[in-house]
Amino acid sequence: MGLEEDRSKSSASHNGSESESAAPNPNKDETTGETLDIAGTQFPSVVELNVGGQVYTTALSTLTRENTSLLGIIFSGKSKTPPLRDTRGRYFLDRDGHLFRFILDYLRNTKLVLPEEFPEKDRLQVEADYYRLPGLVESIRRARGGGANREKDQSTGGAQSRGGTQQHEASNKGGKVAGNNSNQSMYDTNQGGGVGSTGDSSDGFITLGYRGTFAFGRDGMADVQFRKLMRIIVCGKVSLCREVFKETLNESRDPDRGQGDRYTSRFFLKHNFLEQAFDMLQQGGFTMSASCATAANGMNQSGNPEQESEENRWLHYNEFIFQRSGSN
Template sequence: MGGDDDRAKSAASQNGSESEVAAAAGHKEEQAETGDISGTQFPSVVELNVGGQVYTTALSTLTRENTSLLGIIFSGKSKTPPLRDTRGRYFLDRDGHLFRFILDYLRNTKLVLPEEFAEKDRLQVEAEYYRLPGLVESIRRARGGGASRGEKDSGSGGPGAANRSQQQDSTTKGNKAQSNNSNASAYDSNQNADGSSADNSTDGFITVGYRGTFAFGRDGLADVQFRKLMRIIVCGKVSLCREVFKDTLNESRDPDRGQGDRYTSRFFLKHNFLEQAFDMLQQAGFALSSSCATAANGMRQTGNPEQESEEDRWLHYNEFIFQRAGSG
């Protein structure tokens, strides 16, 4: 009898273990179906792909604001698992350039923007998307707006109304002064003694450079009429480059896009048609001022010639400098 009892208890115990395993498996299947990632363990160092821009940061930075969207996702509280790119990095389909300000805020708990930053509206949209009310308020203050104390008092005729009235008067006076300055004499700070402009934003230089080679066909013969360009590089004043090349200008290698009066050497074009770039410069009033070129690599071979392709030997670099002078 004792042996039968022991066998019964063992069977019951085994059935109980199988039930627990089945229940655990069922819970995992339910998580997979619903996308529940509660309790997911994220690495202490997280790689992110935000709109094509790659960032590496600490998990503690992303979860610093636990009520933010990033805090919810990377603390495992989200019902939807984050997407991953082909390299396994967590993917966010947002503005990759502006995300650096989101990350800086989480690291330093304060907003720091470059001088003359011109994308505050877009940055506020990003801050609202990531659910960072502190950052949203900081951006509003940086824009000179937001629900400040003076604005709250303005509705009841309090001191805020008086302050706003004084600001409006100052703005009106400033506009009048600006209008008068437009008709100022030759002694204006923006003019030379002869009346010409000292800072004419229409004047300037743009340098267009490219690295290219020639394609080769049968028997290693060069087709000199078939030019292969790797990339057309644009250097110059940011505002002039944007004016000339418009939406064909690629600024992805120079993320500090807010300042139009600075200079850059990191812009390039979204196409490889050199003559199209020249046409756009000519239409904008630019004329070729100077040019330079390097010799092809094939003029002097280095290393192992057997490992050099014909195209490598004909690789060369050219630069063209265009100038636009103002009518004044």
């Protein structure tokens, strides 16, 4: 009787061990071996992300490379809540989509690589903190420290140069000493090319463009109420655009931030006041050299009068080209 009881206990113990070893991993699909999220959905080996409206495609192994990071937790299935998806089924992260490229580069290469004179280190550090990447945070801090030292050296050298110029002002051949504009943008990379400078390095063109119409009263009243601009677009050399428009310049749609010696057509202004933009260009020493415009869209394109609003009839596009040169 005692022998049979021992055999029964041993069998039960053996079956329990088999049951424990066969227990499924909650974060793995036992059939395919793919990682699952909290809702039991498989993460594909190639993942599409929508980060603040910017779409990225990367390997699942890249996102999970740092397993203690936020991305590592989410895409290893360890997150308590499943990740959001956009209308096309891509995983959605409500963060800065442009700066995410540097987060992804760090995960791919395990090192930080930034463009020269990259102006958004503070914001990038905030993103690195959010994604829980302490190695990247430390790399950004070191990069910020080096940049601060360079700015201090340049500031000291610039002050000495201005002091020497002012002391010898009387010996200049009719030249004017350029004042230190306290509102000069921190993005201005032109040495000696401040507002009003006629040096060759600051010469160039800036183009403003806008699509606009006129806003009408309720029920399509014929009386025009006010001008309605969708957006003022800024095109030209990056350093010139930053110098002139300063903090009113929106660079969020430009994928290649940093370098001031390149050209872009992806800037726009944070306001819709055309005359304010003209004033800033005039203060920067620019004069209008050309302009062009389309006619208003007076014809009914839809063929159905009920579908054509008065605002659509007055749609038009204008461009203004401004120039600054030593001869101005």
